[in-house]
Amino acid sequence: MTAILPVAQGNWYQKTDIGGGITLILEPYVDVLEQANIWHVRGRDCDLLIDGGMGIVPLRPAFPELFEGRKTIALATHTHLDHIGAIHEFEERWVHLIEAATLEHPKGSLVSADMDPKLRAMFEAAGYPPLGTYLIHALPYEDYDPASYRLKGTKATRLIEEGETVDLGDRKFQVLLVPGHSPGSIALFEEKTGILFAGDVIYDGPLLYQGPGMDVGDYLGSFEILERLPISTVHAGHDPSFGKERLDEIIASYRARWRSEGLIQA
Ligand SMILES: [Zn+2]
Numbered sequence: 001m002t003a004i005l006p007v008a009q010g011n012w013y014q015k016t017d018i019g020g021g022i023t024l025i026l027e028p029y030v031d032v033l034e035q036a037n038i039w040h041v042r043g044r045d046c047d048l049l050i051d052g053g054m055g056i057v058p059l060r061p062a063f064p065e066l067f068e069g070r071k072t073i074a075l076a077t078h079t080h081l082d083h084i085g086a087i088h089e090f091e092e093r094w095v096h097l098i099e100a101a102t103l104e105h106p107k108g109s110l111v112s113a114d115m116d117p118k119l120r121a122m123f124e125a126a127g128y129p130p131l132g133t134y135l136i137h138a139l140p141y142e143d144y145d146p147a148s149y150r151l152k153g154t155k156a157t158r159l160i161e162e163g164e165t166v167d168l169g170d171r172k173f174q175v176l177l178v179p180g181h182s183p184g185s186i187a188l189f190e191e192k193t194g195i196l197f198a199g200d201v202i203y204d205g206p207l208l209y210q211g212p213g214m215d216v217g218d219y220l221g222s223f224e225i226l227e228r229l230p231i232s233t234v235h236a237g238h239d240p241s242f243g244k245e246r247l248d249e250i251i252a253s254y255r256a257r258w259r260s261e262g263l264i265q266a
Contacts, residue, residue, distance in 0.1 A: 005146075008138040012057045013038075015066075020193070021171075022235070023066060027053050029138040033128045036082040036237050039197055043168020046071040046092075050188065050197050051237060055085020055151055056110075057140045073166065077199025077237060078182040081108030081151055088154035094166075096177065097159035098184030104153045110135045110146040119211055126206035160186065173197070178226070180219030181208060187226075194232030202226065202250055203236035209258070216263045223251045 008029050016024045025038035030053075038059070039050040047070050053059060060067045074090035076083055079102035087093050087103065095103045109115070112131040124130060134146045160166075162177035166188060173188035178201040188197040200208075201222050209216050226247065235241045242250075258264045 005134065005137065005139050007142050008140055011062055012140045013053070013059065013062050015063060018241075020195075022195075024235075025053070025059070025063070027056070029136050029140075030054055030056070030082070031131060031135045031137065033123055033131065034082040034135050037235065037239075038086075039235055040066055041168065041171065043171050045167075045169030046073060048072070048166060048168055048171075048173070049074045049086075049090065050235075051075075051077055051083040051199070052086035052089075054082055054108075054110075054135075055088075056136065056149065058089060059086035060089045073168075075160070075166065075188075076103060077187065077197070078185040079103050079106060080182065080200070081106060083199070083237065085151060088152045092158070093154055093156050094158045094160050095156045096184035096186050097161065099182065100156045100159055104155050106151040106153050108149070108151040110149040122208065122210055126208055128206060162186075176225055178222035180215055180222045182213045183215075183218075185222075189229055189231070191230075194230055196226070196229065196231045196234045198226075198234050198236040200237040202234065202247065203238040204242050204246065204250065205239040207250075207254060209254075209263075216258050219254070220258075220264065223255075227251065 014026045014028050018024055021042040023040040027035055036051055038053045041048040049072050052074060072090050073092040073094055074087045075094040076087050079099040084106060160175050164175045166173040173190050176187045178185050178187045181200040185199050185201050187199055187201055231244050233241055233243055234247055259266050
């Protein structure tokens, strides 16, 4: 298959400093379906990278100002292909133990036709635009062959569990196990600021709930955990960030939807 795609202009990644020591990194040329947020948090003693994008081009050399000379914990909120691509580039690689095996032996393809037809139908039913030939809209460089894409598996250096703390020296994040989107999905909550890094358990776009490893009952339990937290801002795995009011709205809309679809009891 020959790619009829333009070559990306400039950096493959796009970086935005959102203040408070937090940087958002995106891959704008990746299809919106797989365009995940990569979050970087500067800490006093070490930094935290939350998720690692698609791994189409190396992340670390793209931003020496973030990574050079710094100890960085690369933590995967879960192990879907759009969240783990660059995790292998870092010395510290953390994931929930339920998903450690997937981090080590991940699967992924940029060829849309490789996607399981049921999954593809689910994405389209959830409201995502139909996919093109590839999951990217530009090539990272000339001669790049999207069919050659492989995710690099990596062994976790630490298996994290519910209730642990990720400590950056001056910032502490509580680890929450929030399954639903995937069995070992985790979110990170910072009590001092009320910031929640949610991964894919909730974001302000079409949530996926009927694919492999997804479970509506688990989602409901996770939503209850989120509702109890004094959250100020949600930085999620996809889409723009939002506040507590929108969080409650999204949760309410999915509860209603799943009830009307007969997936949960009325
Ligand atoms: Zn995901």
